[in-house]
Amino acid sequence: MTRVRSLLAACAVLAGVTSVPGTAQEPRLTVPYTMDTLANGLRFIVHEDHSVPVVAMNVWYHVGSGDEKPGRTGFAHLFEHLMFMGSQHAPYPAFDRLLEAAGTNNNGSTTEDRTNYYEWGPSNAAPLMAWLEADRMGYFLPTMDQDKVDLQRDVVQNERRQGVDNQPYGKASETIGRMLYPPPPPYSWPVIGSMADLSAATLEDTREFFRTYYAPNNAVIVVAGDVTPAAVGDLMRHYFGDIPRGPSITRPTPASFTVTQYTLAVLEDRVQLPRVYYTWHTAKAYAPMDAALDVVAYILAGAKNSRLTQRLVYEDQVASDVVAYQDGKLLDGDFTIRATARPGHDLPTLHRIITEIVGRLAADGPAPRELRQAQNAIEASFLNRLERVLAKADQLNGYFYFTGEPDYFAQDLARYRALTREDVRRAAATYLLAPKVVLSVVPEGKRELAIETTEVAP
Amino acid sequence: MMYRVVALLGIATIGVLHPSHAQVVDRTTPPELSPPPALRLPPIETASLPNGLTLHVVEMREVPVVQFSLAVPGGGRQDGARPGLASFTADLLDEGADTLDAFGIAALTEYYGADLNTYADWDAMVVNLKVPYRNLDSALALMATVALRPSFRNIDVARQRDLRLARILQQRDRPESVAGLAFNALVFPEGHPYHASLTGDSLSTVGLDSTIVRQAYDQVFCPNSATLVVTGSISVAEAVQATQDHFGTWQRCPPSAVATAAPAQHDLTSPVNLSIDRTRVFFVDKPGAAQSVIRIGGPGISRHNADYIVIEVMNTILGGSFSSRLNSNLRETKGYTYGAWSGFAYRPLPGPFTAGASVRTDVTDSALVEFFREIRTIRDSAVSQTELDRAKAYLALGLAGEFETTSQMAGKVMELLTFGLPLSYYDDYVQRVMAVTTADVQRVARTYLEPDRTVVVVVGDLASIRASVDALGLGASSIRDIAGHPAAN
Numbered sequence: 001m002t003r004v005r006s007l008l009a010a011c012a013v014l015a016g017v018t019s020v021p022g023t024a025q026e027p028r029l030t031v032p033y034t035m036d037t038l039a040n041g042l043r044f045i046v047h048e049d050h051s052v053p054v055v056a057m058n059v060w061y062h063v064g065s066g067d068e069k070p071g072r073t074g075f076a077h078l079f080e081h082l083m084f085m086g087s088q089h090a091p092y093p094a095f096d097r098l099l100e101a102a103g104t105n106n107n108g109s110t111t112e113d114r115t116n117y118y119e120w121g122p123s124n125a126a127p128l129m130a131w132l133e134a135d136r137m138g139y140f141l142p143t144m145d146q147d148k149v150d151l152q153r154d155v156v157q158n159e160r161r162q163g164v165d166n167q168p169y170g171k172a173s174e175t176i177g178r179m180l181y182p183p184p185p186p187y188s189w190p191v192i193g194s195m196a197d198l199s200a201a202t203l204e205d206t207r208e209f210f211r212t213y214y215a216p217n218n219a220v221i222v223v224a225g226d227v228t229p230a231a232v233g234d235l236m237r238h239y240f241g242d243i244p245r246g247p248s249i250t251r252p253t254p255a256s257f258t259v260t261q262y263t264l265a266v267l268e269d270r271v272q273l274p275r276v277y278y279t280w281h282t283a284k285a286y287a288p289m290d291a292a293l294d295v296v297a298y299i300l301a302g303a304k305n306s307r308l309t310q311r312l313v314y315e316d317q318v319a320s321d322v323v324a325y326q327d328g329k330l331l332d333g334d335f336t337i338r339a340t341a342r343p344g345h346d347l348p349t350l351h352r353i354i355t356e357i358v359g360r361l362a363a364d365g366p367a368p369r370e371l372r373q374a375q376n377a378i379e380a381s382f383l384n385r386l387e388r389v390l391a392k393a394d395q396l397n398g399y400f401y402f403t404g405e406p407d408y409f410a411q412d413l414a415r416y417r418a419l420t421r422e423d424v425r426r427a428a429a430t431y432l433l434a435p436k437v438v439l440s441v442v443p444e445g446k447r448e449l450a451i452e453t454t455e456v457a458p
Numbered sequence: 459m460m461y462r463v464v465a466l467l468g469i470a471t472i473g474v475l476h477p478s479h480a481q482v483v484d485r486t487t488p489p490e491l492s493p494p495p496a497l498r499l500p501p502i503e504t505a506s507l508p509n510g511l512t513l514h515v516v517e518m519r520e521v522p523v524v525q526f527s528l529a530v531p532g533g534g535r536q537d538g539a540r541p542g543l544a545s546f547t548a549d550l551l552d553e554g555a556d557t558l559d560a561f562g563i564a565a566l567t568e569y570y571g572a573d574l575n576t577y578a579d580w581d582a583m584v585v586n587l588k589v590p591y592r593n594l595d596s597a598l599a600l601m602a603t604v605a606l607r608p609s610f611r612n613i614d615v616a617r618q619r620d621l622r623l624a625r626i627l628q629q630r631d632r633p634e635s636v637a638g639l640a641f642n643a644l645v646f647p648e649g650h651p652y653h654a655s656l657t658g659d660s661l662s663t664v665g666l667d668s669t670i671v672r673q674a675y676d677q678v679f680c681p682n683s684a685t686l687v688v689t690g691s692i693s694v695a696e697a698v699q700a701t702q703d704h705f706g707t708w709q710r711c712p713p714s715a716v717a718t719a720a721p722a723q724h725d726l727t728s729p730v731n732l733s734i735d736r737t738r739v740f741f742v743d744k745p746g747a748a749q750s751v752i753r754i755g756g757p758g759i760s761r762h763n764a765d766y767i768v769i770e771v772m773n774t775i776l777g778g779s780f781s782s783r784l785n786s787n788l789r790e791t792k793g794y795t796y797g798a799w800s801g802f803a804y805r806p807l808p809g810p811f812t813a814g815a816s817v818r819t820d821v822t823d824s825a826l827v828e829f830f831r832e833i834r835t836i837r838d839s840a841v842s843q844t845e846l847d848r849a850k851a852y853l854a855l856g857l858a859g860e861f862e863t864t865s866q867m868a869g870k871v872m873e874l875l876t877f878g879l880p881l882s883y884y885d886d887y888v889q890r891v892m893a894v895t896t897a898d899v900q901r902v903a904r905t906y907l908e909p910d911r912t913v914v915v916v917v918g919d920l921a922s923i924r925a926s927v928d929a930l931g932l933g934a935s936s937i938r939d940i941a942g943h944p945a946a947n
Contacts, residue, residue, distance in 0.1 A: 049520075273627070303565075383590055
C-alpha cells in the first residue's frame with residue numbers, strides 16, 4: 001500500500017555498481033556502505049554515489065500489518081498516512097510543500113513486515129529531508145488530533161475502494177489470505193485492512209502505536225547518493241541524536257503456518273473472464289529454499305517459453321495470462337500461480353494442465369538450459385536494480401532487515417548461481433505438492449466455470 | 459560527427475550542509491540549504507550509417523548495461539481505418555522472426571539477461587533492447603532479427619489477435635479503463651486519430667491478418683527514416699560499429715516512401731473539428747460501483763506549443779504534484795478520494811487535457827463542484843508567488859532525477875527527436891522555468907482551461923449519482939457506453 005498514486009511518484013535516480021578495474025566484463029556486485037548507531041539506538045547506513053547530484057533518504061520502521069491487533073486491521077498503513085500530517089515544528093502541510101520547493105519527491109509504503117518512508121531529490125536537500133524525518137520521529141504526537149485521523153481514514157477507505165472494492169478480482173487476495181493464514185495473526189488480513197476496522201481506529205490507537213513502534217531503536221535510515229558519510233553522520237547526530245529511545249518491542253512467536261487440507265473456494269465477481277489462484281505455504285524470505293522457489297516461479301511463468309505460459313497461452317491457447325511468484329516474508333512465505341481463462345474456456349481445463357505441469361517439474365526438475373536461462377534473467381534484474389539510488393537505498397534497508405547485512409547483493413546473487421536442477425526440483429516437490437488453497441473467481445452467476453472437483457492427485 | 463554538450467544551471471556547489479554540533483537543536487525553522495547542485499548531462503553524439511540510419515549516443519558508465527532504442531515514425535496516429543494496427547504490428551515483431559519462433563526469441567533474450575520489448579505509441583513503432591554489456595553483440599543480433607526480419611506467420615497473428623481480443627474484453631472490468639476510453643472517444647470525434655484506443659477495439663482487431671500487418675510494417679520500417687538511440691556503457695565508436703555490424707545491411711527505402719520523423723507544423727491541424735460548444739456530462743453506468751471515476755477535460759496542446767513550459771508550471775499548481783490544488787482540496791481537505799490530478803498529454807497532434815479522480819459514490823456531485831471550482835479559480839485569480847515559486851523549483855530542480863537510468867535518458871532523447879526539438883533543448887530549460895510569472899500562469903490557465911466547454915465523464919452507479927450531478931447544472935447529461943456511444947438507460 002503506498003500513499004500516493006503512481007502518477008505522482010515520478011522520478012528515478014541513477015547510481016553505480018562498483019566495477020573492479022580491468023574486469024569491465026564482470027562487475028563485482030557490491031554496494032559499499034558505512035553504518036553507525038546513535039546512543040538512542042537509531043542505525044544509519046550511508047552509500048556514496050556521486051554519479052548524479054541526487055540523494056535518497058529511506059527510513060524503515062520495523063512494523064507492518066503483521067503487528068496489528070484483531071479489530072484494527074489496516075492500522076499500520078493508516079498510521080503511515082498520518083505520518084505526513086505534520087509534526088510539532090513542521091505542521092501540516094509543511095512536509096510536502098517544503099520538499100517540493102526543494103525539487104524533492106517523497107512517498108511511503110506499508111507491507112506485512114515493515115513501513116518505509118523516503119524522499120529523493122537534489123543532493124543539497126539532504127538536511128531538509130533529515131530535519132523533516134527527525135521531526136516526525138520525535139515530535140509527531142503534539143500536533144496529531146482527531147480531525148487528522150478522520151481525514152486520513154477517509155483517504156485510506158477511498159484507497160481501498162479504488163484498489164480493492166472497485167477493481168476486478170480485487171477481493172481475491174484477501175479471500176485467499178483468510179484461508180491461507182487463519183487467525184491468529186500475523187498475515188491473516190490484507191495490509192489495507194477492512195472498512196469496519198478502519199472505521200473503528202481511534203486517536204488513542206494512534207498514540208499507542210506511535211509510542212510502541214515509532215522510536216529510533218525500531219528504525220533504520222539509509223542515505224544514498226551524492227553525499228559523504230561524514231556529512232550524513234553530522235546530520236544524523238544533529239537532528240536525531242536527542243530523540244529518546246523507545247521501549248523494547250516483544251513480538252509473540254507465531255504458531256507454524258500450515259494448510260492441512262486442500263481448500264477450494266469460489267468467488268463471484270463482476271468480471272468478464274474466470275481466473276484461478278493457487279496458493280501454498282512455502283519458505284520465508286532468504287530461507288534455504290526461497291531462491292529455488294523464485295526459479296520455480298520463473299520456470300513456470302517467467303517468460304514466453306516458461307512451461308505454463310508456453311502451454312496455456314501459446315500452445316493450447318486456453319488462458320489469456322498466467323503468473324507465478326514466490327512471496328517470502330519475514331515469518332513465512334507463500335507461492336502463487338494465477339491464470340485467467342480465455343473467452344470460451346473454463347477453469348477445470350486450466351486446472352488439469354497446471355496440475356500436470358507442476359507435477360512434472362516436481363518429478364523431473366528443469367532442463368539444464370532452463371535453469372541457466374532463469375539464473376541469467378534473475379542476474380540481469382540485479383543490475384537493473386542498481387541504476388537508481390532510491391532503489392539501492394531501499395534494498396540496503398531490506399537486506400539489513402532480512403539478513404543483517406546491508407550489502408548482501410553478491411550473496412543474494414550467489415544463492416541463485418549455486419542452484420542445481422535437483423534444488424529446483426526439490427523445492428517444487430517439497431512445497432507445490434502439499435495441500436493448497438484454490439480460489440476460483442468467476443463472472444456473477446457462472447459458478448459452473450469454477451473448479452469444484454476434488455483434488456486431482458499430481 | 460556532431461557534438462552537443464548539454465548542461466544545466468552552470469556551475470554550482472555539490473554537497474550537503476554541515477550543521478554545527480549544538481547541544482540544543484534548533485528545530486523551529488527548516489535548515490538553510492546550500493545552492494542546488496549542477497546537473498551536467500553527458501553529451502548526445504550523432505552519427506549516420508551509409509543506409510541512412512541515424513544514431514544518437516549517450517555514454518553512461520555507471521552500470522555495465524547498454525540500451526538500444528530503435529524508433530520508426532508511424533505509430534497509432536496513422537492507423538486510419540484500422541485502430542490498433544501499429545500497436546498490433548509492433549507487438550508481433552518478437553512473436554516470430556527469421557528462423558525463430560516466439561519461444562526461441564524469448565529463450566535467447568532471457569539467456570542473454572536482456573530485456574527486449576516492442577511496442578507502438580501514437581507516433582512511432584519502437585524496439586527496445588537493454589542488456590548487460592558483455593552480451594551486447596549476441597543480443598544486438600537478436601534485436602536486429604526481430605526488427606528487420608519479422609515473420610508475421612498466420613499462426614502467430616491469429617494467436618495474438620485472439621489474446622488482444624480477450625484483453626479488450628477485460629477493459630470493461632476496470633472502471634478507469636472504461637472512463638479513459640469513453641473520455642477519449644468523446645473528446646476526439648470519429649475521424650480523429652485519437653478517437654479510438656491506441657490498441658484498437660474488438661471490431662478493428664478481429665479483421666487483422668498477416669497481409670495487413672506485413673503491409674503496415676513495410677510502409678514504415680526504413681533505415682533512412684528510423685532513429686536509433688544508444689545509452690549506457692559504450693563508446694560512440696563502438697556503438698556505431700555495433701550498429702553497422704547488425705543494421706548495416708538494412709536496405710534503404712526510396713525517398714518517396716519515407717515518412718518523416720516529426721510532422722511539419724502544417725500537418726498539425728486536426729483532421730476534424732475539435733471545438734466543444736458547451737460543457738456536457740456523460741455517464742457510464744456501473745451498477746453498485748464502490749466509487750465514481752471522474753474525467754474532465756478536452757483537447758489539449760501540442761508539444762510544439764510556445765506556452766509548453768508555462769503550461770507545465772500552471773498544471774503543477776493545478777493538479778501535477780502532491781501539493782497541487784486539486785489533490786490538496788479533494789484528498790487532503792475533503793477526503794473524497796485517494797488522489798486527484800490533472801495533466802496534458804503531449805503528442806505532435808494535441809493530446810487531451812485531463813483532470814481526474816476516483817471518488818466515493820455519495821460525494822460524486824461535491825467532487826465535481828470542487829474540480830470546477832479549482833479550474834475556475836486558477837483562471838480567475840493569480841496564483842500566489844509562494845505557490846509559483848514552489849512549482850517552478852519542483853520542476854527545475856527535479857529535472858536531475860529524470861536522467862538517471864539508461865532507459866530514462868533514452869526516453870528523454872527520443873522525446874526530443876519525436877517532437878523535432880533541438881538536442882540543446884535542456885540547455886536553457888531551468889532558466890525558462892524560472893522566468894515564468896504569476897501573470898503567465900493566469901494567462902495560460904485562461905487560454906487552455908475551458909470549464910464552460912469541457913467533457914465530463916463519470917463512471918459509476920448511475921442510480922445513486924445522476925440526480926445530484928444533474929442538479930449541479932454543469933451541462934446536459936446523457937448515458938454512454940465504453941466507446942462513448944449513446945446507451946440505453
